[in-house]
Structures are given as C-alpha cells and as structure tokens.
Amino acid sequence: MNGQSAALRRFEEILAAQQKRVAAMEAQGDFLDFATLSPIVIGVCGGDGIGPAITACARRVLAALLTPELDTGKVVFRDIEGLTIENRAACGQAIPPDVLAELKACHVILKGPTTTPRRGDPWPNIESANVAMRKELDLFANVRPVKVPAEGIDWAFFRENTEGSYAVGSLGVEVGGIAVDFTVTTDAGTERIVRLAFEHARKTGCRRVTAVTKANVIKTTDGKFLEIAKKIAEEYPEIAFDDWYIDIMTAKLVDTKRRRDFEVMVLPNLYGDILTDEAAEFQGGVGTAGSANIGKRYAMFEAIHGSAPRMVTEGRAQYADPSSMLRASVLLLEHIGFVERARRLERALDICLYEEKKIAVTGRDTGATCEQLSDYIMETMARLG
Ligand code: IPM
Ligand code: MG
Secondary structure (H helix, E strand, C coil): CCHCCCHHHHHHHHHHHHHHHHHHHHHHHCCCHHHHHCEEEEEEEECCHHHHHHHHHHHHHHHHHCCHHHCCCCEEEEEECCCCCHHHHHCCCCCHHHHHHHHHCCCCCEEEECCCCCCCCCCCCCCCHHHHHHHHCCCCCEEEEEEEEEEHHHEEEEEEECCCCCCCCCCEEEEEEEECCCCCCCCCHHHHHHHHHHHHHHHHHCCCCEEECCCCCCCCCCHHHHHHHHHHCCCCCCCCCEEHHHHHHHHHHHCCHHHHCCEEEEECHHHHHHHHEEEEEECCCCHHCEEEEEEECCCEECCCCCCCCHHHHCCCCHHHHHHHHHHHHHHHHHCCCCHHHHHHHHHHHHHHHCCCCCCCCCCCCCCCCCCHHHHHHHHHHHHHC
C-alpha cells in the first residue's frame, strides 16, 4: 500500500516536471546563428574507453581544417576534462556539475563515447551521460545519416532525442513485483522534431519523409506522434509522406529492392536508437557512423557506438577506428556553417575508407592506428585542396 502511494506520488512528480519542460520548450527562441557568432566555442570531451584516442584524432583533423579561424580567434577549442565514468561515479551524477557548467559555456561539443552503467556493473547505476547531456542541453534532434552509395542508400534518420522511453527512463516504479516505466510524448516535442525533418527534406531536395511508430499498439504516445506528423506533412505538399510500423520497417531496411526508396525518417527516441544501429550496419557497422544532437542553443556531435572498454584493457585503444568521430566532425562543420570544408572532409573520408583504402584500421595491430588513418585522411584533404 505504501509502495503504491509512493508510486502515485512519483507519477505526479513526473507530470509536473514534464509540464515545466513543455513550458520551457514553448518559451525557446530560434536556432543560434553561427554566421554572426564570434568566437564559436567548440568544447571537446574525450569520454571513456577508446573515446580519448578517437576524439583526439577528430580534434586534430578539425584543427587542420579550421586553421585560419583558429589563428584569428573566430573559432576556439576548449578541452573539457572530467566527463569520465570515474568522476561520474564519484559524484553519483550522470554529468558532474562543474563539467556541465563548462559544457554550457560552449556552443557546440565534440564528445567521445562514454560508458553507460547498468544494474550489476561495478559502477553505480547512474543515468547515461549521453542521455543526460541531451536532456540538459535540450538536444532534441538526433540526426544520423547513413550512406551506401553502391547500393543507392542515402538515409537521414531524425530520432527524437529528449522524450519517449528516455524522458524519464530512470524514474520507473516498482510495487510488489510490478515494474512500470513511463513513455512521454508531447505536442511541442513532436512538432519540433517532425518539422526539422521536413525542413531538412525541403533544403536537401528529398522527396519523401517517413514516420516510424508502433501507433497501432502504443496508442497514446505513438498515436500522438503519428497524428502530429500527418498534420505537419500537410504543410509540405511537395514532399511525399508515409508511415510504417517499426517492426516492418526493421524488415524493410534489409529488403534490397525497397530500402533505397526511403530518404528521411522521423521517429520516437527508442525506435530511432534501434533502427539507426541496424542502418549503420549496412554502411560497415556502428564504428563508421557519426551523429549530430541538435538543439536550438547547443549541439553535440558524437559516435553512435559505445566506449569499447575491452579494447583499452587489452591495450588496443590506439587501433580503434576514428571514422565515427570523423563523420561526426563533418556534421559539426556543417552545423557551424563551414559547409565547403565539411564536404572536403566527407570526400576525403569516402576516398580513404571506400575507394583507395591504402591503409585500414582493424582494431588490432594487424591494421593502422587511428592516428595513421587520420594522417592519411589529412594528406588526402590536402590533395583535394
Ligand atoms: C546511442 C546510444 C545511447 C542511447 C546509450 C549509450 C544510452 O545507444 O547514442 O544510440 O541509447 O541513446
Ligand atoms: Mg544506440
């Protein structure tokens, strides 16, 4: 009985906190205008496991591309230490308060993977640093491109990043053998992600936006997501809109005859998490995929994979593949307005990883180190001029 009234109180608290979040969303202004911003501050967090090694590579490549702006002070890097699992465990928080203050003093952040504890791990079961950062900085759009040119695949996933099953993922209740988690979908939260997906489609000439839900079963939250997506689609008559359920969508991504028809996909948080790992696999695995976490004020760019602690304990961190962080760097450059340089880095990555392949990382001493691969990519960029 006691457990039950505590659970009901928890539900009240969750509702009140979500109402506050909606009010904050509605009060928010427009996206930062990087063209008028000086300096643009790029925070760099290495993270855990292989994170520091692959993040250092991406930082070096970005520094080479942004040399003129770094020289004039138009762009500055700010290294942020301390987003490590040891520090997070010691203070019992997903992001230590001093680190959060440093993050908030930047405009964009390049972030290496961080370890996410779960029940039974040697670490306290604190919230994931990624999830906490997405919420704290209100990074509502997780944009994950996947491209396999040889198969005609060119997808952009717009994963809602602050709501769904992740909104209150650490606040479920357990009463007498019954565990209940909560999923949250709001009008304001859905409208902004769907609109961003359509705006992207319009800007890049995509002809189709696809919403992915399980609205036939998860009727209240996914039902709302789909209903709002349909309504917003009417504002973009030149773009075709369709919707699929997550189960059949997962199957269609392996259907070689149909999958090239998809272009922009917009979907709730958990489905986006799962579907983007599947999608990245066609491109060569999660190690090859970068992602942008975009909000109105802040943006954070990261790999879509984890921190691979085993590679560190086996002494192989220097052989980790940095291409996910380099792909994330392409998205970062594009976001802060250096579109031509983003294209140059992207082109160099395609040449080095898919075309010439003079060296390759294998994750072991049978292949190149992440630094050697970065050197090769920088030489290739220099050749491109
Ligand atoms: C991702 C990751 C995270 C997520 C984990 C580390 C919490 O899988 O960025 O896709 O679930 O969002
Ligand atoms: Mg994931």
